[in-house]
Amino acid sequence: MIRFANVSKAYLGGKPALQGLTFHLPVGSMTYLTGHSGAGKSTLLKLIMGMERANGGQIWFNGHDITRLSPYEIPFLRRQIGMVHQDYRLLPERSVVDNVALPLIITGFHPKDAEKYALAALDRVGLRDRANYLPVHLSGGEQQRVDIARAVVHKPQLLLADEPTGNLDDKLSMDIFNLFEEFNKLGMTVLIATHNLGLIQQKPKPCLVLEQGHLR
Numbered sequence: 071m072i073r074f075a076n077v078s079k080a081y082l083g084g085k086p087a088l089q090g091l092t093f094h095l096p097v098g099s100m101t102y103l104t105g106h107s108g109a110g111k112s113t114l115l116k117l118i119m120g121m122e123r124a125n126g127g128q129i130w131f132n133g134h135d136i137t138r139l140s141p142y143e144i145p146f147l148r149r150q151i152g153m154v155h156q157d158y159r160l161l162p163e164r165s166v167v168d169n170v171a172l173p174l175i176i177t178g179f180h181p182k183d184a185e186k187y188a189l190a191a192l193d194r195v196g197l198r199d200r201a202n203y204l205p206v207h208l209s210g211g212e213q214q215r216v217d218i219a220r221a222v223v224h225k226p227q228l229l230l231a232d233e234p235t236g237n238l239d240d241k242l243s244m245d246i247f248n249l250f251e252e253f254n255k256l257g258m259t260v261l262i263a264t265h266n267l268g269l270i271q272q273k274p275k276p277c278l279v280l281e282q283g284h285l286r
């Protein structure tokens with residue numbers, strides 16, 4: 071599904087954030103991405119999302135080299151990807167169901183259909199009964215599950231997560247990792263950037279380890 075071939079990235083005026091990365095994420099795999107702060111985890115995810123451009127190498131997404139996409143093609147790439155954030159990024163003045171439906175509305179779904187799919191996604195993460203709440207009335211763990219529902223509402227092939235349990239205790243973190251596992255079992259390819267080594271040990275999966283921009 072994803073293949074990096076000798077990929078490098080340096081931000082303007084900075085030292086290289088990633089150097090010579092070569093790896094493969096097969097379709098249907100679930101993989102962790104770890105490494106110390108500043109090792110390049112977020113940068114790697116941003117390259118896959120087309121939010122940053124590589125300076126060298128190729129990144130293949132289902133056989134297409136996404137380092138060569140034009141700005142007009144990036145939205146089509148992103149429709150195949152769901153992204154979960156550490157800080158949830160929910161719109162505070164919109165209801166939970168509206169937050170989850172928003173990506174569908176933006177891509178042109180009829181509001182009624184968008185709501186139907188958003189409710190189905192909320193059902194998957196166990197929050198159907200919170201659909202009409204405002205995010206502020208949910209716990210941190212619940213807000214993270216809403217973020218996950220929003221990331222999967224368009225049924226992406228690839229689910230990315232950047233420190234999804236950074237703000238949660240161990241029990242809630244395990245619940246979130248279990249949810250990722252469920253989506254993986256449904257066929258989504260999953261890549262999770264995390265510092266949570268305790269959870270990784272409890273749920274062993276293939277692991278990419280970054281050290282100062284290099285894969286160990």
Ligand SMILES: Nc1ncnc2c1ncn2[C@@H]1O[C@H](COP(=O)(O)OP(=O)(O)OP(=O)(O)O)[C@@H](O)[C@H]1O
Pocket residue numbers: 081082084087105106107108109110111112113114
């Ligand atoms: N927009 C940017 N402009 C310049 N340098 C950046 C930018 N974003 C990241 N960097 C640098 O690139 C390197 C990798 O950063 P990145 O955020 O990818 O690491 P990370 O492993 O995700 O860190 P953390 O675990 O703290 O989130 C760091 O040296 C960082 O300072």
